Amino acid sequence: MWPEAIAIAxxxxxxxxxxxxxxxxxxxxFPILVLLGYPPLVANVSNNLGLVAGGVAGTIGxxxxxxxxxxxxxALLPVALAGGLAGATLLLVLPSSAFKAIVPVLILVGIILVAIGPWIQGRVAARTTRSSAADAPAEPDQAAGIPGGPGRRLGIIAxxxxxxxxxxxxxxAQGILVVGALGILxxxxxxxxxxxxxxxxxGVNLMASIVFILFARESIDWAVVGLITVGAGLGGLLGARVGRRLPPALLRAIIVTVGVVALANLLLNS
Known part of the structure; x- marks a missing residue:
């Protein structure tokens, strides 16, 4: 019991x-929970709830x-929350196999986006000086909140x-995909x-957690949630300190490396 609890934390x-x-x-x-014998749905739902603490800690950091x-x-937070609500609802009404099948493709796209992000950003900045100025930290409270023209804003929202x-x-790897997409757009x-x-x-994880607590309590292992919550909270605090000190080039290299490892992990265990 204790070795399992320590491993989960x-x-x-x-x-x-x-x-x-x-x-x-x-x-x-997720793979560790499945390896320990938890059903995939229970592992997925319990993991989602547990990782909220790490996200909150990192966001504060x-x-x-x-x-x-x-x-x-x-401006983007309500969009993400709406997507999280839709995704959690789909998890409860559709078989997970259909969506999991495209996870490797999504991760690969994220890796590519992160890798070519600097080149794309340079091209966009050279052609669209106004967009670059709108995105600068000196003017964070622009009226629309989302930089660029109507087409680009719609693309970012979608x-x-x-x-x-x-x-x-x-x-x-949702985080890798978000970083990759925003780096391009x-x-x-x-x-x-x-x-x-x-x-x-x-925000997405929190919204999904609310849906799971309300409509899928039978798929929640609260002991697992508690262990991951404690571990993720501490990890999130440390991650915020480490992440702020990383130069952009190194951060991008870490993102690509983790993405490749995640992709290989999924392919080997599929």
């Missing part, structure tokens, strides 16, 4: 820290970076909603995108 700690810095912590906790882009973050659906349904710095990512992903 340790996995929660690692997942909480990785989620704050890059995302994809679910790919640590990045509060200064989020405040610098307050208008941007607050992307965050779809990723919110994915996060509410399963969530593995905006000229906000990677460090700031990572901070906003923590807020959005935490």
């Amino acid at each position: 340790a996995a929660g700690f690692a997942a909480g820290m990785i989620n704050v810095v890059v995302g994809s912590g679910t790919l640590i906790t 990045y509060r200064r970076e989020i405040a610098a882009h307050r208008g941007f973050a607050l 992307t965050i909603f779809v990723l919110g659906v994915y996060g509410g349904y399963f969530g593995a 905006t000229t906000v710095s990677l460090g700031s995108v990572n901070a906003v990512k923590n807020l959005l992903v935490t």
Whole structure:
């Protein structure tokens, strides 16, 4: 019993820290829970609830970076919450196999987006000086909150909603996908995108958790939730401290590395 509890708490700690810095912590906790004999649905739902604490801790740790882009973050948060609600609902009414089948593809797309983000950002900044200025921290409270013209704003909203659906349904590497997408669609710095990512992903997990508590209590193992909560909370606090000190190039390298490992893990265990 104690070895199992320690393993779950340790996995929660690692997942909480990785989620704050890059995302994809679910790919640590979920496989471990399944390996320990928990049914996949119970593992998925319990893991989601437990990782909320790490997300909250990380979001608080990045509060200064989020405040610098307050208008941007607050404009996207309701979109992410709506996606999380839709995704959690789908998890309860549809077989998980259909959505899990495209998880490797989504992670691969995220890796590519993160890797080519600097080149795309440079092209966008060169062509759209106004968008670059609107995204600068000096003007975080722009009227619309989301940078760019109507087309780009719509693209950002649609992307965050779809990723919110994915996060509410399963969530593995959701953070990598959010960072990759925002890195392509905006000229906000990677460090700031990572901070906003923590807020959005935490919101998605919280919304999904509410749905699960209300409508899927039989799929919740509260002992697992408690262990992951403690571990993820501590990991999230440490991750926020570490992540803020990482230079953008190193952060991007970590994101790509974790994404590749997550993709290999999924393919080997599928």
